[in-house]
Amino acid sequence: MIDRVKQKINELLSGGSVKGVVALANANGHVAPCLFQKGDDLQHLSLGDRETSGDARYPLNKVLTTIARQYPDEVFGVLVRGCDERGLHILFRLNQLAADKVVPIGISCPETLALQCECKKPWPDEMTAGEKSQGVAQKRVEAAEGLDLKERFSFWTEQFSKCIKCYGCRDICPMCFCKECSLECEDLVSKGDLPVDIPVFHLTRAMHMADRCIDCGLCEEACPADIPLRLLYKKTSKIMNTEFGFTSGMNKNEISPLSMMGPAPKK
Amino acid sequence: MDYRNTLTTCTYCGCGCNFFLESLDGRLTGTIPCKTSPVNEGKLCIKGWNVHQFVQSEKRLTKPLMRKNGELVEVSWDEALDFAASGLKAVKEGTGPDAVGFLASAKVTNEENYLMQKFARAGVGTNNIDHCARL
Amino acid sequence: MSELEDADTIFIIGSNTATSHPLVATRIFRAIEKGARVLVADPRKNQIAAFAHLYVRHRPGTDVALLNGMMKVILDQGLEDKAFIADNTEEFEGFKNLIHAVSLDEVSGITGVSVEDIQTLAETYAKADKASIVYCMGITQHTNGVNNVKSLANLAMLTGNIGKYATGVNPLRGQNNVQGACDMGGLPNVYTGYQPVTLGAANKKFAEAWGVSELPSKIGLTIPEMLHGIEKGEVKALWIMGENPVVSDPDANHVVKALEKLELLIVQDIFLTPTARLAHLVLPGVSFAEKDGTFSNTERRVTRVRKAVAPVGDSRQDWQIIQDISSRFGYKMEYDSPETIFKEIASLTPSYGGMTYERLEGPGLQWPCPSPEHPGTPFLHKDGKFTRGKGLFHAIGYKPPAELTDEEYPFCMTTGRVYAHYHTGTMTRNSKSLDFEVPEGFLEMNPADAEALDLCDGHRVRMASRRGEIETRIMITERVEKGVVFMPFHFEESNVNKLTNPAYDPIAKIPEFKVCAVKLEKVS
Numbered sequence: 001m002i003d004r005v006k007q008k009i010n011e012l013l014s015g016g017s018v019k020g021v022v023a024l025a026n027a028n029g030h031v032a033p034c035l036f037q038k039g040d041d042l043q044h045l046s047l048g049d050r051e052t053s054g055d056a057r058y059p060l061n062k063v064l065t066t067i068a069r070q071y072p073d074e075v076f077g078v079l080v081r082g083c084d085e086r087g088l089h090i091l092f093r094l095n096q097l098a099a100d101k102v103v104p105i106g107i108s109c110p111e112t113l114a115l116q117c118e119c120k121k122p123w124p125d126e127m128t129a130g131e132k133s134q135g136v137a138q139k140r141v142e143a144a145e146g147l148d149l150k151e152r153f154s155f156w157t158e159q160f161s162k163c164i165k166c167y168g169c170r171d172i173c174p175m176c177f178c179k180e181c182s183l184e185c186e187d188l189v190s191k192g193d194l195p196v197d198i199p200v201f202h203l204t205r206a207m208h209m210a211d212r213c214i215d216c217g218l219c220e221e222a223c224p225a226d227i228p229l230r231l232l233y234k235k236t237s238k239i240m241n242t243e244f245g246f247t248s249g250m251n252k253n254e255i256s257p258l259s260m261m262g263p264a265p266k267k
Numbered sequence: 268m269d270y271r272n273t274l275t276t277c278t279y280c281g282c283g284c285n286f287f288l289e290s291l292d293g294r295l296t297g298t299i300p301c302k303t304s305p306v307n308e309g310k311l312c313i314k315g316w317n318v319h320q321f322v323q324s325e326k327r328l329t330k331p332l333m334r335k336n337g338e339l340v341e342v343s344w345d346e347a348l349d350f351a352a353s354g355l356k357a358v359k360e361g362t363g364p365d366a367v368g369f370l371a372s373a374k375v376t377n378e379e380n381y382l383m384q385k386f387a388r389a390g391v392g393t394n395n396i397d398h399c400a401r402l
Numbered sequence: 403m404s405e406l407e408d409a410d411t412i413f414i415i416g417s418n419t420a421t422s423h424p425l426v427a428t429r430i431f432r433a434i435e436k437g438a439r440v441l442v443a444d445p446r447k448n449q450i451a452a453f454a455h456l457y458v459r460h461r462p463g464t465d466v467a468l469l470n471g472m473m474k475v476i477l478d479q480g481l482e483d484k485a486f487i488a489d490n491t492e493e494f495e496g497f498k499n500l501i502h503a504v505s506l507d508e509v510s511g512i513t514g515v516s517v518e519d520i521q522t523l524a525e526t527y528a529k530a531d532k533a534s535i536v537y538c539m540g541i542t543q544h545t546n547g548v549n550n551v552k553s554l555a556n557l558a559m560l561t562g563n564i565g566k567y568a569t570g571v572n573p574l575r576g577q578n579n580v581q582g583a584c585d586m587g588g589l590p591n592v593y594t595g596y597q598p599v600t601l602g603a604a605n606k607k608f609a610e611a612w613g614v615s616e617l618p619s620k621i622g623l624t625i626p627e628m629l630h631g632i633e634k635g636e637v638k639a640l641w642i643m644g645e646n647p648v649v650s651d652p653d654a655n656h657v658v659k660a661l662e663k664l665e666l667l668i669v670q671d672i673f674l675t676p677t678a679r680l681a682h683l684v685l686p687g688v689s690f691a692e693k694d695g696t697f698s699n700t701e702r703r704v705t706r707v708r709k710a711v712a713p714v715g716d717s718r719q720d721w722q723i724i725q726d727i728s729s730r731f732g733y734k735m736e737y738d739s740p741e742t743i744f745k746e747i748a749s750l751t752p753s754y755g756g757m758t759y760e761r762l763e764g765p766g767l768q769w770p771c772p773s774p775e776h777p778g779t780p781f782l783h784k785d786g787k788f789t790r791g792k793g794l795f796h797a798i799g800y801k802p803p804a805e806l807t808d809e810e811y812p813f814c815m816t817t818g819r820v821y822a823h824y825h826t827g828t829m830t831r832n833s834k835s836l837d838f839e840v841p842e843g844f845l846e847m848n849p850a851d852a853e854a855l856d857l858c859d860g861h862r863v864r865m866a867s868r869r870g871e872i873e874t875r876i877m878i879t880e881r882v883e884k885g886v887v888f889m890p891f892h893f894e895e896s897n898v899n900k901l902t903n904p905a906y907d908p909i910a911k912i913p914e915f916k917v918c919a920v921k922l923e924k925v926s
Contacts, residue, residue, distance in 0.1 A: 329715020
């Protein structure tokens, strides 16, 4: 699979259709997000699989957003999995990236990773390499729904009280880009002390991500307190799906039912 | 266009978390925790996540300062280094090597601490070197 | 560090782990998830105490009493590990005699912890298969800090919880490279790798390597001793690199007076700290993001620091500053990079002997790593083997802190950290997000004390000790008990170290930051 990806990146860079490609690279005995440019050695390219499949994934769309803000007129390639592609759809719609300036290089996720993520759609629509594997049922959510309300409340209260307020869930999130963050709004969340306001802090974020979360799982992996954040956001997404039939990013052109401002103005 | 992620070790607590300092054209733009580090496994605390913010602060010291007529004023490196060397020499020759003391640091690298104690011991000739391990 | 996850009992004493060592707390949370029991003893009910199987609030400075009480229970109930004691330890009899004389009622009176809780602590810890102890500055920053640590070692040896996987006595180092600064000989009595300056062989080895005819063999001065030396006119010049004693050291007013007396004060730092403002010469070094080198973390893991961006302005590499001054002073240094310096360190330091920058790629290496093939050492004292042969029991009686409360100074004040700041705040307070999170200092006070002083949350108080006074805002919380107040030390404008007691431990020379007597008065 990686050879096919290398070939594609090579074509894009040498043909001059993109200025650079955001992907992953092996460096210093680890895997790091990287911008490949013309002439760079693609020997170091990594797809983010080290000991297990997908264990070294990084928020590449976030990296791309950082670079594209500085270079809005350039076109960039970016390595995407199914979740990342859903993310791109939303970032285009919310004007964080321009669709005509991004060339996605799609790879599918293997079954092991899909199972681990309980991913509904572990492949991108536009696929450069890999084989589609099956979508997976949401067992974690179902198990959590099996608890009665009292048990659920005490489970989440205990989980939230481990929070050390690192804001890592927000900082790693490829879909978080607001200049003013509601988690830093003092009328909503008090600051300066631990533990955080329970459950306001985490539910504020869950609400905010309801129509944005693409279920990449990076927040849960970044949480120093091992709070099952992905489960929380999966449940929130499920509510969106049940109530509005909406799954964020799944359909390229679909507008979020929570977006009251309507579609972005046409240029 | 120069976008980089430099793998390094946190400067705050003794956990020694590993992360990438993200930079674009020479400006630090972010911190990304290293997922394959055995120490922090892709996680960080609030201090780590924001560690890039102080580095290019406008309040950083950018030039040597020397006290002249009671005020700290900017001077050249040449003047500063000569002043330090001759000042230390004068105290050593006037009172003896043990009249000079050194504070190494729990915040600088091993190499820098090594060099300072080497200078204290082999250069000046004193074991008066300590750091705030106890604080 | 990750071993902690597999302990079945974790005893945390004097460590606000979730705030000060978050990534260690991660491992503790995971152990809890796996069913481990957590015991927390701390004068302040910190975040992790909420997850404890048992939390006890002992009075500041009464750690030895509490630990002796626990060991009394263990011996009385025959819960000690007799085989481990017989095979791996010495001086048990003397220790046993001292513990036999301990009265649990007295311990309870001294510590404020009930006899029942002391029993539960002791039984839970002693009956565990794999019990780890985690401690931090709450244990060490006392006039009897060394005795506190030795008492923890007694407890671990008594129950055989040392030298096995997921056990042991685990100190958490406060600052990122405290371990490294010690390893590198940034101490008055040792060269790198703890080779004593007083030892002829080490002395000779370093003299030869450094190309000098002789090296001083007299043990040098510690920081508090240097300050005394300055007052007595014996120390006249001081070169401070990357430290801020005016904010970090106890009795700050006294530190300022001493530094002002120097003929030459050189401060090398990245910001104009309160200490730098007193200097004759300020040298702009560079931050960790602008340099290459290595740090050694709390688990003795050496990892690389790599230069991410060019130094700001005319600031210079710290190693280069030292090298240039040394050469101008008359002792020539000609390194071309931190890596060359590291090679020299490895050649002179057996525990770092097998390390090279190349081998430090990836996860890094934990010392001792004596040879190029050696994989490094994840934990010390393996299979009951101690560095000195056998583990030594110490008979340690309880001694109260150096300064007790009295009629004039009725509150016991203790200091520490908050989650968003680090040490003297030089770096974190210049970070936008962190300054937003906690912009100013505050004093934690029990609701009963606040009511007695007619104070509401956010009111300002004047707090004074025998050494100085400051003003600050109060935060009312039950985290501290009645009669005890807590204040973080990150804030130079409300510098709590103007109040702290410089009395120090006779062996480790650690000042008693954790206990001093203060009085409080409402600011109208």
